[in-house]
Amino acid sequence: MKQTSSPFDSRRLLWILSILFLIVWFYMLGNRTLIPTDEGRYAEMAREMLVTGDWITPRLDGIKYFEKPPLQAWMNVITFELFGVGEWQARLWTGLCGLLGVGLVAYTGRKVFSARTGINAALVLGSSVLWAASAHYNSLDMAVAGMMTITLCGVLLGQRNGASAAEQRNGMLLCWAGMALAVLTKGLIGVVLPGAVLVIYTFVSRDWAIWKRLHMGKGLLLFFAISAPWFVLVAIKNPEHPHFFFIHEHLDRFTSNVHKRNQPAYFFFGILAIGIIPWLGLLLQGMWAGVKRESQGFQARQMLLVWTIFIFFFFSISHSKLTGYILPIFPSLALLIACQLEAGSSKSLRFAAMLFTLLGLATLGFVLVSPEKIASAKLPPLEQALNQGVIPWLIATALIITAGGIVAAAIARSHRDWAVISLSAAGLLASQTVLLGYEPWGYYRAGLLQLHAIQTELKPDTPIYTVGQYEQCLPFYLGRTLIPVEFPDELEFGLQQEPQLWIPERSTFVQKWRADYASGKLSIAILRTEVYEDMQKQGVPMRLIGQDPRRAVIASTIARQPAQAGTPAEK
Template structure:
């Protein structure tokens, strides 16, 4: 077993199992409100409308993000049909491919067993494994930034030939273009800041001459600029909103109400880096040491991690997904450290995983105590079997890791920890499905979907549930609601209704004419509609929402 990871056949079997397992879990959960439903709906609308330039949400212009994720999800829908796993496919592929790219980079840049260990670390790190099956933009931008990082590391090796350096630097510039299309200016601001600080701290000033900046910038513009020009030509309001409101104001101001303390990401890193947390301090310390040669890959990776964490810690807008781009770099640093780590260090990693299992198993019987209502108790009860399995897997894998580490079997110990970390994440994610399905209101949406025609109006009163729109396969007319749709409604006010009074009049008019119409109501508004005497039939309730129609 100690030589398992040295066999090409065994590595191939492990790789195939990882790919199949990572793709299989994509269909285990309903799309969670709001992010997963939002991005799935945007892709559905793009595919059906045929407009691949102007991104829309609920039929309304939506320019908060660039289009790469929407393009890829729409392409997935076109190839495999519209559904849950298809919406997550782009992130799933990005997660898997980045694991292999990280492993390849570790082998090319550091040699030895670093590549294999780095791939094991990244593929099983809780945050990476979780976001790889979550339909949001964070994993896509992390993967495209990792492409730039890995290509840069390979290109800048002291032993790289001129042709190899040029080839990989073009890949690096292409990765930045994709990052720009995935999340915006951070795709070039973050790598640029890392390079500047690396040159300053390492003394490797000549790196800027080795970037092929003219060819690279031309390639970046050729890949990224066309969409920005086309969308601005069709929507002159887009550039100011995207570059000023969504970049400068989001970073500097608290307009999005996503602020947090400066140590927000440092605290989050503790669970996010499981099960490899004990290896991180020594990995980062080792990266700071100078190695022979002009290029200092460890220092560049260290700057990458620290700068990105500092950048988002300083920002006034903080969300957990913002830190995902640091994990490929952390995995490479951990791979370097684990190749030479002592038996005690390996035992610490495995023991932490076992401890997580013990604590989780001890707490699982009492998990229902977290319920805020009687209805939530049943959801926690449904989750409990998955928690038993998740923490049992962590405990067993941790114990196997401790035993093999004690016997000096490094490969076996790291493989056991990686498998345990991956299973822990996937089982917890699968166990969240009862909550996710309730929050998504998928059952309520699909109950009326067979009745819906393209002409039937569906109003969304005082609320907007992104996942419902996707599962109904039908856009809604927002009533007395703006929030993230505000900018689009300013451009196209005819797509919404500003006041409840106007909605009452339109609903009564539709009912009088015999029109079939539906309304998704914020629950506290339902009694008011009853007092108004609106002709309506209750169709269902769920998660603070009431669904009514004007005909039985």
């Protein structure tokens, strides 16, 4: 049955939906704690760059940090300069990158396919769980996905059938600029992956003439003008950078388990299945739409399919796997699914809605029937309480999913576009509800239960040590760098260059701590719980000022401050 009217035909309604979407999108950037590891790390790198004014050599806890290029840090510094240092400011760049992806697929879908395809693509991408959640998490994965969306949409716009000479040139220059910005965000994948996609697409589509339409001369000039200056400057200032960055962080990371991020080859299948919700029921059909060959000229759908499959395959065979690595395929999937929504029957949409409903019901059933599994009696009481606090949020998430799915399934035949909007709204709200529910856990993991106790004791010249673990978020909230002890973690290479910035052996730290205690010098240390217990057994003099199941905070002086020092949390 054909729908009689469409909300997509009402400009006013589209504006209302867009404004509501933007309100949710931007509100969610600032109502949660920055959580380890990525959020605290990249926020702190930007804060230190802001304080030192050094935009060439990235540092973390004052230590050289060369694992990634600096574009994310630069953009965070700019937001800190404009709006002050804070949580939503630290997430603003990734939030804008996610929003940029939504806007680009809407515009590209409209220009390359149809106006309805553009709207559907924006709805699909903006509501996909992994995209919507990652855009509200301060990490490089969303930032590089945003830059690679510029690359993908640039080539689609520039190569589309019917593009004028100026549109072709501008689209390809946009593509080259996107690759350069992706390289400045996360390294060589920004150019290697699109280059490989182009080669594979050429053989699949037999579109050999595309190589004449790349505007390679101007494109290369633009690419190197954007990407090269920083690499040259950082190498001049830090001769050790090129080998570490290009060999260790690219070749070694891809071919070995050097960062201990190895996962089975099927890892990303599960991530994709969860991340594409609520559109899982349309995933395979959307990809199948990319197999069909267009009558002539540039094969846009085949380009989208090659982009999706190759990037997914590339990260699946890598020895380094993290959840957000496959984010760059979500814009291409959104466009393919949007094409399927436009061309397919209401049955496929109804199937997706019913699958979404079953997911909501299954989640609700698990939460209601097995709350003890969520709480986990084996955890410390504080962590059990945190898990118990998540349960109402999971119930709310399940109800949102179920309601959105039921509504969409009921109206898919007669009001297909409203069904798409229903699924989109439910997907976006569900992803953000889960993030809100995790906030107490995030606050705890970030170490903020101990923030007041540390701030109460702290003086401008007080050294703060982190022993047996690395605190990713506390430096940002304290506005102070920490001194690592015995646990270099990802700072190992930087500490090899500047070994004076840490204490490799715990015994050396204990000796220094005893000396500070004897002289009355105030020092503060954040210890892994096992380290604290071991130092207690050794009889190391210290005053406990804060504690939770993951860490203990100690001071090296006897006298307490007159202000509230904070009561150790229950284990």
